[in-house]
Amino acid sequence: MEYVEIARAETxxxxxxxxxRREEHAPTALELRANGVFVMDTLEVGSEQALAESALAQVEHPRAVIVGGLGLGFTMHAVLADPRVEKVAVVEIEQALVDWMRAGTIPHGPALLADERVTVVVADIAVALTEARPASYDLLLLDVDNGPGYLVHDVNAALYETPFLEAARRALRPGGALAVWSAADAPELAETMRSVFGNATGYGHDVRLQDRDETYWLFVSRVPSEA
Incomplete structure (x- = not known):
């Protein structure tokens, strides 16, 4: 297996x-790593697709969606494929990653960001949610780590704790939902979500990664609909 660096940024x-990533008898793939941690690549995108589709299924009218984490754009792409979605705000903390998408360093980036429904905000998702108007989104997808047990940055631990989850609930409309992706079961996260929203459900998704079977998880909490 051979790796060729395409771009690098110090933040x-x-x-x-x-x-x-170049491998004999396998398609070439782009791979993103943050702080030495594998984030995602362009071959195994089933988890991003599952995150978006499962989350969208939880909401009757997901007109306004906020995605925490741009990555290589596949979660956003899956959200945009739903005709019910009217606008998508993507919050990404790394300016360099947004620049690579816009410039075509990530080849599919310009086409995705050209969708008129998309707004990209370079910010910490925790700050962005604090500043968001109450009840302004129907769906929040959190995809900034591989889950609470596999943090890209240690400070991200706060994204799975009560204050952030309370901010997420305030930003959601009645009938809206928070969906959090995780590479492993996370019962403590589910319990914290349940304490904030009054409900939480974990959904396991079986995926095939580099010739091995894995189960990824999506944890969903819903805001009750108005009577």
């Missing part, structure tokens, strides 16, 4: 690297 959170 206050560490190193962000985009590299091409």
């Amino acid at each position: 206050e959170r560490g190193e962000l690297v985009l590299r091409e």
Whole structure:
């Protein structure tokens, strides 16, 4: 297996690297790593698709969606495929990643960001939610880590705790939902979500990753609909 570096950026959170993975008898893939942690690649995108589709299924009218984490854009792409979605706000903390998408360093980036429904905000998702108008979104998808047990940055632990979850609830409209992606079961997260929203359900998704079977998880909490 051979790796060819495509782009690199040094940020206050560490190193962000985009590299091409070349393997005999396998398609070439782009791979994103943050602070030395594998984030995602362009071949195994089933988890991003499952996150979006499962989350969208939880809401009757997901007109306004906020996605925490741009990554390589596949969660956003799956959200945009739903005709019910009228606008998508993507909150990404790394300016370099947004620049790579816009410039075509990530080849499919310009086409995705050209969708008129998309707004990209370079910010910490926790700050963005604090500043969001109450009841302004129908769905929040949190996809900034591989889950609470596999943090890209240690400070992200706060995204799975009560204050952030309360901010998420305030930003959601009645009938809206929060969906959090995790690479493993996270019962403590589910319990914290349940304490804030009054409900939480975990959904396991079986995926095939590099010749091995894995189960990824989506944790969903809903805001009650108005009577």
